[in-house]
Structures are given as C-alpha cells and as structure tokens.
Amino acid sequence: MKTIVLYYSRSRKTATVAETIANELSTDIQEIKDVRERSGFLNYVNASVDALRESKTKINPEKLDLNDYGLVYIGTPTWAGKPAPAIITMIDQCDFKGKDVILFATMGNQGGKGAIKRMKEKVEARGARTVNSFVLKTNNQELIEIKSNTLKKIEEHDLKIYGI
Secondary structure, X not given: OEEEEEEOXXXXXXXXXHHHHHHHHOOEEEEOEEOOOOOOHHHHHHHHXXXXXXXXXXXXXXXXXXXXXXXXXXXXXXXXXXXXXXXXXXXXXXXXXXXXXXXXXXXXXXXXXXXXXXXXXXXXXOOOEEEEEEEEEOOOOOHHHHHHHHHXXXXXXXXXXXXX
C-alpha cells in the first residue's frame, strides 16, 4: 500500500513540513485548500473562531479517495488550540477504515498537542489507527529552519519504518 501526506497550510509553514516529509519518505502529497479567504489579520481572527467552533468550510479537493493508501499523514497548523477548519472538514469527509495515520501539527507557541488530540479523536472515530504524531514549533523560524527541524522529527520518531 502507498503513503500520502495530506495537509492544509495558510502561511506555508505546515506546507514546508508536509513537503519535507513527502520528499524524504517518497510519498504522495495533497494540499487541502480552504475556499474561504484566510489571509490577513481579520480573516485570521475569524479563522481562529471557526477552528474553536470546529466550523466546516468548503475545501478543494472536495472529496479524497484514499483506497490506494495504507498510511496517511495529516498535517495542520494550530489555531486556538485546534486543527484548521479545512482539516476538520477533510477528516469528516474521509473513510479512514483500516488506515494507519500519522498526525502532525505546527504551532506558534502552544496548542499543538490539543490539535493532535482532536485530530486523533476524529480519525479514530472514522476507523483509523493512529500510529504516531508530532508537534513542531515554528514561531519566528525561517522555512529552511522548519525543514531542518522536520528532518530531525523524522529521525526522532523513526518515521522511515512506517509504510515499508
């Protein structure tokens, strides 16, 4: 079975983590895009409220077929201690029955463990088995630093053993 990395990224920090994982582990990758505008201060505040409420949003792609995948990575930024609305929407639309899942969250300063906990609850309710997870602090880091720290997480969590 194949492996895929699914992620949402507003600032490209979570995208850097996802792309580093996909490149290092030779996996497929799919960005989940939020159709709503999430850039700018006011939109970010509204996005944080949506995350707290676990409000659904329109995403692109609207549906994902995970039948070919045995291992699924899911990555999200942390907003108000929760996963981004696009990731919540995607999880709620997917069938994870029989899938192994590795979760990751990026965060400015805190809240990443809460985002992981909530994603774990949701994917397991949809049939997944969570086999690993990690949080990566990205506050005040350049993308090259985030890439380097992601490579360290891959080693620390021995992620290369999954999906073999």
